[in-house]
Amino acid sequence: MTLNDYKREFLLHLVRTGAIRxxxxxxxxxxLSPYFINIADAMRTGSDAVKVANAYAARIKELDIEFDYIHGAAYKGIPLAALVAMRLSEWGINKRWGYDRKEEKRHGEEGAIVGELRDGDNVLIVDDVITTGATKVESWLKLASMRRKVKPAGILVAVDREETSDADKKMLEEHHLKLYSILKITEIFEFLYNREIDGKVYVDEAVNKAFREYSSKYGTRC
Structure with missing residues (x-):
């Protein structure tokens, strides 16, 4: 299994920081899953956060997505939106960004959305992982209710667990939500299987077998 440079570096970063266990x-x-992903563990320091931002920004450039606004879904998507917007600006791609509140602010100028979201914006949502599509649709509907005629440019996550059911996929399609990921979980296991990373094999035969069994029960291929 081969990965291009930015994907490989991102995966190694996830492994080394314990963001994937x-x-x-x-x-x-x-x-009961044979692995767990917490992107927050990959962003404990400033230099770690830059590596995460690099991967998201590289994937956005690779996909050539057209968008006006980067939205970070509360809570884990908030730092991601800020980091990605900053990294893209360094590459000459200057976009507005913002995030939603779990509870709407009742005073001041800001309500449920923090950031300059404009009517008619193409919105790219960034988040950590996707298991099912329900929470992503909920996030989009909340955002769409804030402004008129906002359009979804897509949802970009670090890792697609590849567990979305046919019903989830249909729900995403009904709302024109395209799902993008930096890595798919099958890519991660294929790359790490029996591969030594810093003197340690993280995915040996037993771990890989547990993943295959889990995937055969819950997994889907997009």
Whole structure:
């Protein structure tokens, strides 16, 4: 399994920072997963955060997405939106960015949305991972209710767990939400399988077998 430079560096960063871990983890959905991803662990320091921003920005450039506004879904998407906007500006791509509040502010000028979201904007949503599409649709509907005729440019996540059901995919399609990811979970396992990273094999035969069994039960290929 080969990955291009920025994807490989991003994956190695996730592994080295413990942002992706292997074992047995109970998810919010109740599923028992052989791996767990927490992008916040990949952004503990300024230099770590830059590496994450580089990967998101590189993927955006590669996809050549047309957008006006970068939206960070509360809460994990908030620092991502800021970091990605800053990195893109260094590459000559200067875009507005903002985020939503879990609870609307009742005083001052800002309400549910913080940032200069304009009527008619093409909005790119950035977030950490996607398991199902329901929360992403909810985030989009909240955003769309704030301004008239905003259009979805897509949703970009660090890792697609590839667990979206046909119903989830249909729901995303109904709202014209295109899903993009820096990495897919199958790419991660294929790259790491029996590969030594800094003297350690993270995905050996047992871990890979657990993933195959989990994927056969819950996984889908987009």
């Amino acid at each position: 292997f074992g047995s983890f109970r998810l919010k959905s109740g599923r």
